[in-house]
Amino acid sequence: MDDTSQRHRVVVVGSGFGGLFAVKALRRAPVDVTLISSTTYHLFQPLLYQVATGILSSGEVAPATRDILSSQRNLTVLAGTVKNIDLDRQVVRAHALGRTWFEQPYDSLIVAAGAGQSYFGNDHFAEFAPGMKSIDDALELRGRIFGAFEMAEVETDPEQLDEWLSFVVVGAGPTGVEMAGQIAELAHRALRGEFRRIDPHQAKVILLDAAPQVLPPFGEKLGVKAKQKLERLGVEVQLGAMVVGVDADGLDVRDADGSTRRIPSRTKVWAAGVSASPLGRQLAEQSGAEIDRAGRVHVDPDLTLPGHPEVFVVGDMMALDDLPGVAQVAMQGGKYAAKQIKARLKGKPSGEPFHYFDKGSMAVIARNQAVAKIGSVELWGIPAWLAWLFIHLIYLVGFKNRFTTLVSWFVTFVGRGRPQRAVTVQQVVGRQAIERVAQTDPAAVGKSGAPPSRSVA
Amino acid sequence: MDDTSQRHRVVVVGSGFGGLFAVKALRRAPVDVTLISSTTYHLFQPLLYQVATGILSSGEVAPATRDILSSQRNLTVLAGTVKNIDLDRQVVRAHALGRTWFEQPYDSLIVAAGAGQSYFGNDHFAEFAPGMKSIDDALELRGRIFGAFEMAEVETDPEQLDEWLSFVVVGAGPTGVEMAGQIAELAHRALRGEFRRIDPHQAKVILLDAAPQVLPPFGEKLGVKAKQKLERLGVEVQLGAMVVGVDADGLDVRDADGSTRRIPSRTKVWAAGVSASPLGRQLAEQSGAEIDRAGRVHVDPDLTLPGHPEVFVVGDMMALDDLPGVAQVAMQGGKYAAKQIKARLKGKPSGEPFHYFDKGSMAVIARNQAVAKIGSVELWGIPAWLAWLFIHLIYLVGFKNRFTTLVSWFVTFVGRGRPQRAVTVQQVVGRQAIERVAQTDPAAVGKSGAPPSRSVA
Numbered sequence: 001m002d003d004t005s006q007r008h009r010v011v012v013v014g015s016g017f018g019g020l021f022a023v024k025a026l027r028r029a030p031v032d033v034t035l036i037s038s039t040t041y042h043l044f045q046p047l048l049y050q051v052a053t054g055i056l057s058s059g060e061v062a063p064a065t066r067d068i069l070s071s072q073r074n075l076t077v078l079a080g081t082v083k084n085i086d087l088d089r090q091v092v093r094a095h096a097l098g099r100t101w102f103e104q105p106y107d108s109l110i111v112a113a114g115a116g117q118s119y120f121g122n123d124h125f126a127e128f129a130p131g132m133k134s135i136d137d138a139l140e141l142r143g144r145i146f147g148a149f150e151m152a153e154v155e156t157d158p159e160q161l162d163e164w165l166s167f168v169v170v171g172a173g174p175t176g177v178e179m180a181g182q183i184a185e186l187a188h189r190a191l192r193g194e195f196r197r198i199d200p201h202q203a204k205v206i207l208l209d210a211a212p213q214v215l216p217p218f219g220e221k222l223g224v225k226a227k228q229k230l231e232r233l234g235v236e237v238q239l240g241a242m243v244v245g246v247d248a249d250g251l252d253v254r255d256a257d258g259s260t261r262r263i264p265s266r267t268k269v270w271a272a273g274v275s276a277s278p279l280g281r282q283l284a285e286q287s288g289a290e291i292d293r294a295g296r297v298h299v300d301p302d303l304t305l306p307g308h309p310e311v312f313v314v315g316d317m318m319a320l321d322d323l324p325g326v327a328q329v330a331m332q333g334g335k336y337a338a339k340q341i342k343a344r345l346k347g348k349p350s351g352e353p354f355h356y357f358d359k360g361s362m363a364v365i366a367r368n369q370a371v372a373k374i375g376s377v378e379l380w381g382i383p384a385w386l387a388w389l390f391i392h393l394i395y396l397v398g399f400k401n402r403f404t405t406l407v408s409w410f411v412t413f414v415g416r417g418r419p420q421r422a423v424t425v426q427q428v429v430g431r432q433a434i435e436r437v438a439q440t441d442p443a444a445v446g447k448s449g450a451p452p453s454r455s456v457a
Numbered sequence: 458m459d460d461t462s463q464r465h466r467v468v469v470v471g472s473g474f475g476g477l478f479a480v481k482a483l484r485r486a487p488v489d490v491t492l493i494s495s496t497t498y499h500l501f502q503p504l505l506y507q508v509a510t511g512i513l514s515s516g517e518v519a520p521a522t523r524d525i526l527s528s529q530r531n532l533t534v535l536a537g538t539v540k541n542i543d544l545d546r547q548v549v550r551a552h553a554l555g556r557t558w559f560e561q562p563y564d565s566l567i568v569a570a571g572a573g574q575s576y577f578g579n580d581h582f583a584e585f586a587p588g589m590k591s592i593d594d595a596l597e598l599r600g601r602i603f604g605a606f607e608m609a610e611v612e613t614d615p616e617q618l619d620e621w622l623s624f625v626v627v628g629a630g631p632t633g634v635e636m637a638g639q640i641a642e643l644a645h646r647a648l649r650g651e652f653r654r655i656d657p658h659q660a661k662v663i664l665l666d667a668a669p670q671v672l673p674p675f676g677e678k679l680g681v682k683a684k685q686k687l688e689r690l691g692v693e694v695q696l697g698a699m700v701v702g703v704d705a706d707g708l709d710v711r712d713a714d715g716s717t718r719r720i721p722s723r724t725k726v727w728a729a730g731v732s733a734s735p736l737g738r739q740l741a742e743q744s745g746a747e748i749d750r751a752g753r754v755h756v757d758p759d760l761t762l763p764g765h766p767e768v769f770v771v772g773d774m775m776a777l778d779d780l781p782g783v784a785q786v787a788m789q790g791g792k793y794a795a796k797q798i799k800a801r802l803k804g805k806p807s808g809e810p811f812h813y814f815d816k817g818s819m820a821v822i823a824r825n826q827a828v829a830k831i832g833s834v835e836l837w838g839i840p841a842w843l844a845w846l847f848i849h850l851i852y853l854v855g856f857k858n859r860f861t862t863l864v865s866w867f868v869t870f871v872g873r874g875r876p877q878r879a880v881t882v883q884q885v886v887g888r889q890a891i892e893r894v895a896q897t898d899p900a901a902v903g904k905s906g907a908p909p910s911r912s913v914a
Contacts, residue, residue, distance in 0.1 A: 040878070040880065041878065057516055057879075058879040059514055059878060060514075061879075063876075063878070063879075064878040067651060067875070067878070070650050071650070075653075076653040076654065077610075078610060079608075079610070079611065096607075096608065096611040146497065150497055150553075151557075154537060154553040154557060154559050194523040194527045194534075196532075404864045408861060418524070421524070422498050422516045422520075422521075422592055
């Protein structure tokens with residue numbers, strides 16, 4: 001609260017991988033760090049699909065940020081959505097949980113506000129095909145996926161039954177592959193024996209992509225391997241298929257030959273594109289930086305905004321050398337920015353540009369099945385899956401929930417249970433209701449992490 | 458779906474303690490059982506306060522009903538809200554997840570639809586003081602409780618700060634005592650060191666009741682013990698205090714001397730009264746049975762509806778001999794009804810009335826602190842807490858989530874973590890939005906367990 005503080009003030013926007021690693025790297029620095037985030041938790045986004053499919057609880061992939069960082073004495077965590085960044089005044093302005101506004105001045109700023117889902121200009125698809133970017137998305141999809149099997153059990157009309165038992169995942173990147181694989185495992189394995197009128201095994205799971213390959217960044221060989229594994233799991237993989245329409249009962253798809261067809265399906269998942277935080281556009285407008293089609297800001301080689309060496313942009317909001325929007329880029333970017341700030345404070349600014357070290361990438365298809373590309377080494381099947389498990393356990397070691405996560409995985413991978421299937425009325429009808437209210441009274445629906453609901457009215 | 462089935466058809470309404478135990482007791486009976494419930498899970502209501510205060514995940518207190526009962530071959534589980542019971546035609550009519558309607562005929566019916574919160578005619582309190590009856594309630598309160606500390610951290614106005622840091626629990630029964638105790642533990646123990654501008658220890662936790670005693674059914678001695686323990690934890694216990702108004706910023710309270718005062722508080726929890734499912738009134742109207750003020754149906758000594766020996770009413774919906782609305786009464790009632798049905802099918806109807814065996818009751822105040830009354834034995838402090846832990850572990854043995862629950866308890870009681878703090882935007886503003894939409898378009902907001910949200914529009 002003391003704006004006359006002598007210490008260098010660092011403001012970090014966002015509590016994802018970029019923000020968290022930046023803050024941690026400033027732990028012993030002689031600075032006052034303020035972390036401002038619209039969520040009160042650090043979201044482990046790569047495991048969100050496991051929340052959607054009933055394996056993990058929301059708390060296991062979203063530990064409270066101030067809990068993780070509570071021992072960092074030079075840090076203040078504030079819950080609020082940063083709406084404006086004023087580069088001239090060096091101040092960020094945030095909306096505290098949809099209610100109060102507050103301002104925070106900075107000497108150095110690290111913007112790591114991430115990206116949301118993109119529907120490539122078709123935002124009306126969102127209602128029918130939720131994305132996979134937030135806890136809300138994951139719980140919404142959990143309600144829809146498990147709810148579809150429930151509806152199928154009471155449905156008597158064969159056509160509607162077919163719609164309920166058809167699941168379509170749009171986008172064959174890692175998230176799409178993981179979702180499709182887990183829905184197939186649900187249908188063919190986890191739900192076995194639970195229904196009397198339907199056989200969940202009848203469910204159709206379709207993975208669609210406009211690209212000609214599954215998991216393009218993994219290269220052709222692993223793409224083919226992943227496709228084979230998915231098909232063996234019972235997933236129908238349709239490539240070269242562009243989604244041109246989405247509604248309540250299905251999708252319209254245009255194939256590579258130009259013909260259009262209809263896929264009846266009640267339950268659609270959108271895992272096809274990302275769009276950077278709107279803060280990117282603000283930064284670009286004020287600084288003259290360029291932004292790419294996904295709204296990401298073109299930064300200088302040291303991750304700073306052109307003309308503003310005090311402002312770093314990292315993670316999914318940043319455009320540099322075609323780096324992918326993955327956790328590793330954000331983590332390394334956050335750490336790099338913190339290191340630059342520390343070096344400058346010591347009077348020894350480093351001229352070294354950001355160098356991304358690619359530790360490899362992996363995607364899980366099902367239990368015991370994954371693909372991984374680590375440098376020039378390509379793994380698939382059980383070895384790739386064990387590598388995935390090992391790396392995620394290492395990462396989770398920093399979190400209190402690692403042990404229950406391990407237990408949940410044991411239950412799911414060794415047994416066949418889905419321990420987290422509880423859905424709420426709000427999850428199920430809430431989003432729609434919120435959208436309706438937002439049209440008439442936007443102030444009532446602040447996008448925020450945790451306000452008492454009265455406070456937003 | 459085959460209504461011409463030769464087997465005796467039992468329909469059970471509700472998947473709470475009464476319904477679950479009735480279904481299980483019919484496991485080996487030569488009957489076709491259909492369980493219809495508005496939720497897709499069995500809610501372990503006594504632990505709901507631990508979901509609200511970040512100890513357990515929703516999945517841990519709400520395992521999927523069809524998962525728990527999947528091996529029971531004579532059972533079909535259908536997700537739907539029973540809206541009508543036609544005693545003449547012997548058919549129940551249900552709303553499948555807010556969309557389709559379906560009918561289910563029965564030869565025997567067990568109605569165990571439970572009870573909701575009652576505001577004693579002041580339903581407008583609900584918006585400001587959520588109850589503690591459902592997963593939605595618990596997650597709503599989780600958002601409000603943790604959100605209040607977040608708001609306090611950014612608040613600069615001292616009056617508003619005070620409102621954010623004041624928590625009021627209305628109702629000093631077991632649920633109210635447990636909530637107040639856990640909020641106090643949060644403030645004084647779990648959140649220690651996580652904030653920079655506020656000290657969560659400053660938080661005020663008030664437990665209010667119009668009665669002159671805490672935990673009246675436990676007797677005076679344990680009531681006094683519980684009050685002492687709560688006060689030692691930092692809870693302000695205000696007895697003989699009747700709530701006469703609730704709004705966004707506080708409560709109006711009338712004390713025993715007739716004077717009225719104001720308690721400023723943003724976060725209120727209502728744990729004061731219950732109101733039986735509206736199905737009770739329907740049954741009463743059709744059969745001529747009486748209902749009490751809480752909407753519970755006066756049943757015959759064999760738990761059947763007067764004049765309808767084929768219809769049993771058990772659990773919180775049933776009024777008999779002033780039995781309390783606790784899990785044990787529901788469990789034993791469900792089992793008894795199943796036994797009666799089995800005996801009749803064997804041609805040996807038992808004339809024995811329902812006899813409730815009181816196994817005792819307990820309430821947790823904090824870790825290591827509880828009160829318990831088992832017959833004439835009264836326990837408090839650590840022995841009572843160990844008894845609570847032991848009994849809950851025994852009960853949970855039937856569920857897959859027992860192990861993660863144990864881990865979560867270890868984290869909370871031995872450590873001081875709150876592993877489940879994730880809240881969603883929907884949880885926080887969703888309920889209000891749903892209520893608004895409900896006013897203009899009730900069909901869009903079916904009270905249901907798990908429909909894909911589009912299906913309800």
